[in-house]
Structures are given as C-alpha cells and as structure tokens.
Amino acid sequence: MQQATNHALAPDVLVRRFAAAIGAAHVISDPAELLVYECDGLTHGRTRPELVLLPGTAEDVQAVVRIAAEAGVPLVPRGAGTGLSGGARPVIGSAVLSLARMRRILEVDLENGWIRVEPGVINLDVTRAVAGKGWYYAPDPSSQGVCSIGGNVAENSGGAHCLKYGFTTNHVLAARVVLSDGSLVELGGPAPDAPGYDLLAALVGSEGLCGIVVEATLRLLRKPEATRTFFATFPSTDEAGNAVSGIIAAGILPAAIEMMDRLAIVAAKAATGLDWPDVGAALLMDADGTTAEVEHVAARAVEIARAAGALEVRVPRDEGERQLMWKGRKSAFAAVGRISPSYLVEDGVIPRSEIARVLREIEALARAEGLRVANVFHAGDGNLHPLVLYDAAVPGQEERAARLGGEILRLCIRSGGSITGEHGVGAEKAAYMAEQFRPEDLDTMGKVRCAFDPVALLNPGKVFPTPRLCGERPGPYRPHPAEVAGLAERW
Known part of the structure; x- marks a missing residue:
C-alpha cells in the first residue's frame, strides 16, 4: 500500500482541477498568501503548503478529496488554526483543506436537545445560537471565541468545565464525514446510543487522520439554575x-x-x-x-x-x-x-x-x-x-x-499520566508516543487509522512516531500471504 505523497499531475493542472471543482477564488497558490497556513497555534514549526483549498460545501470537500487522492496529494485538514500541537501544520508537498467557509448552523432541535452545524462554526457561536432559550454547549476551550467545531472534534477539545461535563466526545451525537476516497458516511445519530459499532468514538480525537467532518450534531444542555x-x-x-x-x-x-x-x-x-x-x-x-x-x-x-x-x-x-x-x-x-x-x-x-x-x-x-x-x-x-x-x-x-x-x-x-489531555499529539508530541505506548498498542492504533484511510492521504506524518504504510509490520519486510499467492502485489 502506497502513501499518498507523489503528485501524479503537474502543479498548474492541479490548480485548474481544484479551481474547476470549488472555484478559482477558493484555491490559494500565491506564495505570500500561503505563509498564513504554515503553522497552527504552535508557531515554532513551519512548513509551507503547495496549495490551500477552501471548499464551501460537503460536496466541495468530496470533490477536493477525490482529486487529491487521484493525484497523490496529501491533504491536511484545518479548522480555525488555533491548535497547539502542530496538528494542522502542512507536510512537504501537501495541500491544506481549510473548512473556514463552512459556517452554517443547519438545524436546532431544542425538544431533543441538539444542534447540527458545519465544521467552521465557532464554538462560542453554538451557545450564542441557543442561549436565549436557556440552553448552551458545554465544551469551552480557552479559545472558544475563535476555535471551530471541526477542529474541536478532531482534537477532542476540553476546556475549564470538562471536569464535570466531559470533553467534546461526550457532546457529539453524530457526524457526516468525508473519507479519503471521497465517500460520505454518517456516523452516530441524534438519539443516544446509536446502534452498531461506535465508530464516532474512533473519529473524535483522531486529529484528522480518519476523515474530514463536514457536519456535526452536538448535544446541548440546559443552563444551570445557579x-x-x-x-x-x-x-x-x-x-x-x-x-x-x-x-x-x-x-x-x-x-x-x-x-x-x-x-x-x-x-x-x-x-x-x-x-x-x-x-x-x-x-x-x-x-x-x-x-x-x-x-x-x-x-x-x-x-x-x-x-x-x-x-x-x-x-x-x-x-x-x-x-x-x-x-x-x-x-x-x-x-x-x-x-x-x-x-x-x-x-x-x-x-x-x-x-x-x-x-x-x-x-x-x-x-x-x-x-x-x-x-x-x-x-x-x-x-x-x-x-x-x-x-x-x-x-x-x-x-x-x-x-x-x-x-x-x-x-x-x-507520574502515571499522559502526554496530552486536550491539545492532541499532532506533530509536536509524536516522538513521545513510543514512550507512553507499547509497539503493539501503536500498531493497533495504526490499523484503526488504516481502516478509515488506507492510503494515509489525510494528515500524514502526525501522531505516530514512525509512520508506517498501512498493512506493513515493523522490522524486515515479509511478503503478505496474498502477495505470495499472486493475488496482490507490492507497489
């Protein structure tokens, strides 16, 4: 299995294809404008992307992902860029997929206590939308006035009140997600305990490695009496x-x-x-x-x-x-x-x-x-x-x-703790993952990631200390049984 890093199309052809899909105004290729996207809130590591893409709809995101997958262009999903672990930092040869334009509140259902939003909606704006009715959204990162829901879901953001009310994962009921092949899937549902495997739990906190959230259904709470x-x-x-x-x-x-x-x-x-x-x-x-x-x-x-x-x-x-x-x-x-x-x-x-x-x-x-x-x-x-x-x-x-x-x-x-509570692993802490987890644990995590994104198209080079291609095992190469049987080949 090959990691998506080698461009199959010339840069000008790529720009034209992306522009045809989402509009030329939403494809940034000027070197000076790309400087803004070299890092997230963690500024001591910078990499300039090849392109920045600003889709406006879920269909735009699907189109962008399909073009990138065909061309072998790694995509780095980005919310508001307030992350503090380098999770939205580009990798060499990548395109940043910014969800900043997708800022609509799609549906509010106070009878059932939930709200459905696009990923670019600002955290605090969720509460503002329902505060007049006596409701609020509990996760409150310090950056809640500027950080976006898509980034919160990717990082499983917490905040000052997570001690009593939990992290983002406790407040996401459902999500629509674009996978690395451009397909759109729906995980969870507005009712608690949706049937089937809890794939939503694997998605929240996966730092953009599993899929791109294009909608999220969030649990709302009643404001406390005092x-x-x-x-x-x-x-x-x-x-x-x-x-x-x-x-x-x-x-x-x-x-x-x-x-x-x-x-x-x-x-x-x-x-x-x-x-x-x-x-x-x-x-x-x-x-x-x-x-x-x-x-x-x-x-x-x-x-x-x-x-x-x-x-x-x-x-x-x-x-x-x-x-x-x-x-x-x-x-x-x-x-x-x-x-x-x-x-x-x-x-x-x-x-x-x-x-x-x-x-x-x-x-x-x-x-x-x-x-x-x-x-x-x-x-x-x-x-x-x-x-x-x-x-x-x-x-x-x-x-x-x-x-x-x-x-x-x-x-x-x-001291019996962890290398991250809410900022994520990203690029900054990947080297310490092997000090906290055994190789077998990391291998299992890698397999979960590969189940969602088998070509490592999305946010490559993050979280894992020594990224391996999906299906590979550490150590000397051993042919897969399917390869030995002539049913598959390594390329």
Whole structure:
C-alpha cells in the first residue's frame, strides 16, 4: 500500500482541477498568501503548503478529496488554526483543506436537545445560537471565541468545565464525514446510543487522520439554575494543590477548578488589568446546579480552601465581575506574550495527588535549562498547561525550550499520566508516543487509522512516531500471504 505523497499531475493542472471543482477564488497558490497556513497555534514549526483549498460545501470537500487522492496529494485538514500541537501544520508537498467557509448552523432541535452545524462554526457561536432559550454547549476551550467545531472534534477539545461535563466526545451525537476516497458516511445519530459499532468514538480525537467532518450534531444542555464562583489565593502551588485534592476528596464535583501560578497571574494581570495580588498561586472555581446545592457546595469548598492555607477568598459581586475573573483565566495563554517574547505551550496529564510534586519538578527542570515556566491548568483533572518562556532571538533558547517541553512530558508519563489531555499529539508530541505506548498498542492504533484511510492521504506524518504504510509490520519486510499467492502485489 502506497502513501499518498507523489503528485501524479503537474502543479498548474492541479490548480485548474481544484479551481474547476470549488472555484478559482477558493484555491490559494500565491506564495505570500500561503505563509498564513504554515503553522497552527504552535508557531515554532513551519512548513509551507503547495496549495490551500477552501471548499464551501460537503460536496466541495468530496470533490477536493477525490482529486487529491487521484493525484497523490496529501491533504491536511484545518479548522480555525488555533491548535497547539502542530496538528494542522502542512507536510512537504501537501495541500491544506481549510473548512473556514463552512459556517452554517443547519438545524436546532431544542425538544431533543441538539444542534447540527458545519465544521467552521465557532464554538462560542453554538451557545450564542441557543442561549436565549436557556440552553448552551458545554465544551469551552480557552479559545472558544475563535476555535471551530471541526477542529474541536478532531482534537477532542476540553476546556475549564470538562471536569464535570466531559470533553467534546461526550457532546457529539453524530457526524457526516468525508473519507479519503471521497465517500460520505454518517456516523452516530441524534438519539443516544446509536446502534452498531461506535465508530464516532474512533473519529473524535483522531486529529484528522480518519476523515474530514463536514457536519456535526452536538448535544446541548440546559443552563444551570445557579452558578457560584470563588477566587482564592495561596502562598504557593503546594497549598493550592492541597486545596484541590481536599475539595475533590470531600465529594465535591466542581463545574471547573483552575490553578495559576505566580508567573501566569502576572501575565493575566498585565493583559486584563485585574487587581489580583502578587501571590504564589490562585484557584478559580465554579459550582453549578440548583441554588440550594451550589450554595452548600461553594461554602464547603471555601472552607476547605481556607483550611489548606488560602490567603484570601474573593466572591464576585455580580455576573460581570465573575466573567472578568474568567477572562483573566482564559486569556492566560495569550497574556504570557506580555512577559516573554516567545513561549511554548505544553499539555500533559498527571494524577491530582501529584500536582504539587510535579510542579516542583517542573521548576527544577526549568532552572536547569535556564528558562522560566508559567503554569495554568485544569487542576480538577490534573491537566497541566506549562508555558515554557524563551526568546527565539537568542541563539539556542528555542532548542532549550523544546528540550524542556519534552522533559515535562516525560515527567507526566513517569507520574502515571499522559502526554496530552486536550491539545492532541499532532506533530509536536509524536516522538513521545513510543514512550507512553507499547509497539503493539501503536500498531493497533495504526490499523484503526488504516481502516478509515488506507492510503494515509489525510494528515500524514502526525501522531505516530514512525509512520508506517498501512498493512506493513515493523522490522524486515515479509511478503503478505496474498502477495505470495499472486493475488496482490507490492507497489
């Protein structure tokens, strides 16, 4: 089986064919315009694509995929380009398939609690479309104001409130998907527990390797009756981590509980003007549900935070002040640009009980490299987001930052965790997959991918540390029985 990497048609012929399929205005080939698509939100690795294609309908996507498959042109699906693992980074000789034009909300069914959208619809716009009726869409990445549903499905995006409400996979009921041969399939259905194999579960989080989502049916939730929020400060991340462990151990399930260390707080203050104090760590927690429940839960959580060593506990006076607190947290990634010329966002998971120890080890690793790390993360489920600060203009610092990021991922693995919680593996973390998974595990994952895309047309070179052609086994080549019998040939 051959990977789709060799163009069978001349570039000008390809451009004409794609233009005939989706319109010349939606085929980008100018080198200057292609620069925009060299990377996603992870900017320290760049590859310029050969073309960028902007289909406007599911039929356009099918046409593009068929032309690419015939010509042997790898396709890199792209949503809003906010990903942080290089998942939408082009590979050499590839065309980027951007779904940014497909931004229609197709159907809303509040009686059954779902909404059907195209992949380019912005995450927050899903909630805006139904908020007036008392509904919302739960997954809320920090980039929810700009990231798109197609990318969320590809990456299985989470967000601050995933502790209680789960990740994207818990909120996708159905999807229409274009496979690598241009066929259109429907997975799942608007009713829960669709019959048959749960292929939707394999698709969500597959990072564009299995198919291109052209429609998604999303589960909607009723807005909770009440939400209570508090912001607590601590001398260090040790006390803040103990507070998190104490709150969860008490049987409290917060809607969200976020932690920021001193550097992250400094950055958020610089970006938003919040009057947060200069402290070692801070927690921001939401409790939601019925009024009686959240009043009790929030009061109990504040007691536990004070017992763990909280210096101050603030409760917002109104919804506007509450939203400002969350703006400080959700702006943290971008805000770090106020205190560092360059930074690398990592994403790993550890057990909650290991938070304090792991943060101390991250600090030690950073000192050894002569760099700083700002930490802001979903403390309730141990999903770390260390931001490695460096200056790309200083020779060697970018390499040291990448090395430090890798050591942080290894620390997560050693601590019983994972190399990613919600940002995906993409190009950045593929090399660490073999440190977390056995060869047999990776081989099984590869077979699942090949069942969807046997020619590796879609997003090649991502996720797997040593990509193999579908059907190949590691080690010396051994002829397949079908080849020996003269029923197939290797080409």
